[in-house]
Amino acid sequence: MSDAAPSRFESPASVRDGLRSVSYLADEGIAGVVFLAERLGKPILVEGPAGTGKTQLAKSVAELTGARLIRLQCYEGLDESKALYEWNYKKQLLRIQAQRVGESQGGEGWADIEEDIFSEPFLLTRPLLEAIRADEPVVLLIDEVDRVEVETEALLLEILSDYQVSIPELGTVSANQIPLVFLTSNNTRELSEALKRRCLFLHIDYPDVEREKEIVLTRVPGISESLADQVVRIVRSIRSLELKKAPSVSETLDWARTLLLLGIESVDAETAKETLHILLKYQSDIEKAAKDLSSSTAGSR
Amino acid sequence: MPTDVPALPTGSSAGLLESLAGFVTELRRAGIPVSLTENLDAVEALRHVPLDDRDAFKYALAATMVKNNAHWKTFETVFEVYFSLRGRQYRIGEGDGEGGEAEEMIADLLGSRQGEGQGGTEGLTHEQLAEMLFRALMDGNDAMLRAIARAAVTRYAGMEPGRPVGGTYYLYRTLRQLDLDSVLQRMMDQSKEHTPGGQTDLEERLAKEEYESRLDALRREIEAEIRRRLVADRGAEAVAKSVRKPLPEDIDFMHASREELAALRKAIAPLTRKLAVRLARKRRHGRKGPLDFRSTVRHSLSYGGVPADPKFRYPRPSKPEIMVIADISGSVAAFARFTLQMVYAISSQFSRVRSFVFIDGIDEVTDYFKGNEDISDAIHRINTEADVIWVDGHSDYGHAFEAFWERWGRDVNTKTTVLLLGDARNNYHAAQAWVLAEMAKKARHVYWLNPEPRSYWDTGDSIVGQYATHCDGAYECRNLKQLERFVEQLG
Numbered sequence: 001m002s003d004a005a006p007s008r009f010e011s012p013a014s015v016r017d018g019l020r021s022v023s024y025l026a027d028e029g030i031a032g033v034v035f036l037a038e039r040l041g042k043p044i045l046v047e048g049p050a051g052t053g054k055t056q057l058a059k060s061v062a063e064l065t066g067a068r069l070i071r072l073q074c075y076e077g078l079d080e081s082k083a084l085y086e087w088n089y090k091k092q093l094l095r096i097q098a099q100r101v102g103e104s105q106g107g108e109g110w111a112d113i114e115e116d117i118f119s120e121p122f123l124l125t126r127p128l129l130e131a132i133r134a135d136e137p138v139v140l141l142i143d144e145v146d147r148v149e150v151e152t153e154a155l156l157l158e159i160l161s162d163y164q165v166s167i168p169e170l171g172t173v174s175a176n177q178i179p180l181v182f183l184t185s186n187n188t189r190e191l192s193e194a195l196k197r198r199c200l201f202l203h204i205d206y207p208d209v210e211r212e213k214e215i216v217l218t219r220v221p222g223i224s225e226s227l228a229d230q231v232v233r234i235v236r237s238i239r240s241l242e243l244k245k246a247p248s249v250s251e252t253l254d255w256a257r258t259l260l261l262l263g264i265e266s267v268d269a270e271t272a273k274e275t276l277h278i279l280l281k282y283q284s285d286i287e288k289a290a291k292d293l294s295s296s297t298a299g300s301r
Numbered sequence: 302m303p304t305d306v307p308a309l310p311t312g313s314s315a316g317l318l319e320s321l322a323g324f325v326t327e328l329r330r331a332g333i334p335v336s337l338t339e340n341l342d343a344v345e346a347l348r349h350v351p352l353d354d355r356d357a358f359k360y361a362l363a364a365t366m367v368k369n370n371a372h373w374k375t376f377e378t379v380f381e382v383y384f385s386l387r388g389r390q391y392r393i394g395e396g397d398g399e400g401g402e403a404e405e406m407i408a409d410l411l412g413s414r415q416g417e418g419q420g421g422t423e424g425l426t427h428e429q430l431a432e433m434l435f436r437a438l439m440d441g442n443d444a445m446l447r448a449i450a451r452a453a454v455t456r457y458a459g460m461e462p463g464r465p466v467g468g469t470y471y472l473y474r475t476l477r478q479l480d481l482d483s484v485l486q487r488m489m490d491q492s493k494e495h496t497p498g499g500q501t502d503l504e505e506r507l508a509k510e511e512y513e514s515r516l517d518a519l520r521r522e523i524e525a526e527i528r529r530r531l532v533a534d535r536g537a538e539a540v541a542k543s544v545r546k547p548l549p550e551d552i553d554f555m556h557a558s559r560e561e562l563a564a565l566r567k568a569i570a571p572l573t574r575k576l577a578v579r580l581a582r583k584r585r586h587g588r589k590g591p592l593d594f595r596s597t598v599r600h601s602l603s604y605g606g607v608p609a610d611p612k613f614r615y616p617r618p619s620k621p622e623i624m625v626i627a628d629i630s631g632s633v634a635a636f637a638r639f640t641l642q643m644v645y646a647i648s649s650q651f652s653r654v655r656s657f658v659f660i661d662g663i664d665e666v667t668d669y670f671k672g673n674e675d676i677s678d679a680i681h682r683i684n685t686e687a688d689v690i691w692v693d694g695h696s697d698y699g700h701a702f703e704a705f706w707e708r709w710g711r712d713v714n715t716k717t718t719v720l721l722l723g724d725a726r727n728n729y730h731a732a733q734a735w736v737l738a739e740m741a742k743k744a745r746h747v748y749w750l751n752p753e754p755r756s757y758w759d760t761g762d763s764i765v766g767q768y769a770t771h772c773d774g775a776y777e778c779r780n781l782k783q784l785e786r787f788v789e790q791l792g
Contacts, residue, residue, distance in 0.1 A: 032360035196368040
């Protein structure tokens with residue numbers, strides 16, 4: 001990484017404080033990795049269960065650094081023309097047709113046209129190329145990268161390691177500034193070694209009780225400390241069960257908001273059971289958790 | 302000593318470089334693939350973090366070298382071993398810095414009564430230590446707990462330099478003295494007293510979980526302390542070797558400890574999810590079919606009528622029907638469980654899954670899995686309700702197969718893939734291998750999955766060879782990695 005680029009962060013602690021100021025509560029791991037990524041100029045591969053704030057991390061970092069967020073949502077069947085760039089065929093066709101009209105009146109030759117139609121005005125930039133070509137600081141978010149096929153991953157490799165894109169007709173476009181890149185993955189398949197090697201790896205798990213409580217307090221204004229405490233402890237208790245889908249942080253927040261709206265000050269087993277459907281999305285999970293909550297302490301182990 | 306570690310920036314000691322090299326070697330030995338570039342990245346990363354910040358140091362190494370969350374635990378253990386002596390607060394002996402602070406706190410708590418202690422914990426009686434532990438646990442005071450863990454190890458573990466005993470032995474000795482079960486009980490009683498009007502069940506339960514997690518933290522702290530001392534005594538490499546554990550995907554089904562089985566259960570869920578996604582994609586994208594004329598013409602419109610982007614119809618091959626016939630006697634039960642779990646998790650990839658379990662009698666258990674999303678429930682029902690004992694409850698493959706053929710043989714047809722699970726240790730009963738020969742004639746495929754290492758096959762009472770000759774393949778499936786590989790080729 002060139003030394004000319006000014007560092008956006010001083011130390012892991014300053015990243016953490018900065019993220020806190022945009023109400024994203026990071027732990028040491030998250031702050032440390034973001035700091036390193038910025039220093040080393042390397043992308044971050046963020047992995048973890050759904051709803052733990054992977055995408056939010058990228059958004060918050062963008063907000064913190066005042067950078068523009070460019071997002072590439074991955075899906076099955078994503079290809080070069082959607083991720084990198086595409087030639088604007090329709091415009092090219094029009095150009096050629098216009099040329100034919102001009103030719104009858106004695107215009108330029110084919111060589112000129114060819115040069116012309118494969119030039120920048122005919123290029124449609126897609127998110128990856130856009131991030132590379134931006135002059136201002138950019139945060140590039142490549143969301144759910146595990147959804148693309150293994151072969152498509154190769155598209156990303158050049159940009160991730162060298163921050164450049166090769167366009168056969170135009171040459172190589174190098175980055176004006178090194179964007180901060182986040183890739184998120186829900187781990188539905190193993191990513192290729194080549195991709196992993198180029199990234200720093202960050203696993204965001206469910207937060208521990210203290211951090212989750214803080215998150216609830218920050219994100220749900222008006223909630224009392226004792227209720228927040230109860231909420232996160234019950235959630236921890238539910239997460240320890242073997243469920244199809246454990247409640248995520250965003251679901252914890254939804255639940256806390258619901259309880260607040262219902263005007264509940266202290267959760268008892270009954271209320272918890274009645275509002276379980278906000279935390280859990282499978283009927284079998286709800287039944288299991290309800291059964292477990294109603295069983296007494298003696299049987300909880 | 303690997304030569305691929307470049308020089309660290311000036312200011313860092315050669316000792317760090319050396320332990321880093323050893324650290325990487327140990328990671329590789331433990332099965333974590335650390336490539337040369339990743340190693341270089343790690344060194345580069347260390348340039349940017351303050352070396353006395355232990356957390357930052359740890360995360361810098363983790364982010365650059367460990368790219369799979371399942372490997373995190375292994376990484377952490379190795380890290381503890383190699384870098385446990387770094388950082389001020391972790392220094393052994395009469396602490397200066399933060400460690401000393403906690404000890405001062407202890408001294409403060411003891412106040413004037415314990416004048417001669419000089420801030421150390423040596424002079425404490427057993428009761429005083431227990432009382433302090435209790436109070437620190439109630440308050441959730443981490444620094445205090447760390448100091449107490451250290452004191453407890455000094456006092457109870459009885460560690461002697463050079464003694465070739467594993468860490469678990471010392472851990473056991475320390476924990477026995479601390480008697481954490483009664484501490485937990487006392488904490489529960491105390492918290493009950495402090496709540497006016499009594500606790501509801503839910504409150505009681507939440508309090509208990511909170512205390513249990515604090516006790517777990519204490520246990521981990523003690524473990525770490527013992528490990529630190531072992532490292533100081535024997536050196537990192539020797540300790541690393543003794544604490545090395547297989548990665549979840551490499552755990553042997555047949556010899557997994559209870560703890561390892563729990564790790565397996567945790568590891569299998571994401572694994573099956575990945576497998577299902579992969580199989581579904583394979584099915585959709587497997588081959589290209591004939592040209593889809595209508596769609597091609599529709600897409601040609603955007604290119605001015607030039608069919609530049611031909612579209613194809615994707616064939617939908619018929620899905621196989623699976624029959625799983627599993628031995629669920631003691632030694633191979635865990636293997637049967639995980640295989641069934643995996644097969645059912647991807648059951649949408651098959652037209653139908655039927656399962657049969659046997660010991661010396663055989664029973665169909667397909668219904669247990671039906672309308673039951675929870676696999677452990679189904680397994681529980683299999684273990685309690687299935688009628689699998691014929692005479693004495695010792696595996697009898699021959700009889701089980703014969704009975705299967707008699708009752709369900711006509712259901713096997715050209716669409717059926719049969720999976721036979723077991724170690725084929727037949728207790729010297731008759732093999733009845735003709736059943737498999739018949740089965741192989743009617744079924745699409747017959748596979749045998751054996752959880753034993755291949756070198757044990759056909760030794761003692763194992764007759765897997767007699768059965769395997771009739772199968773399309775016999776596979777060694779000792780761990781999740783091998784099982785996953787096999788199941789993938791099924792779909």
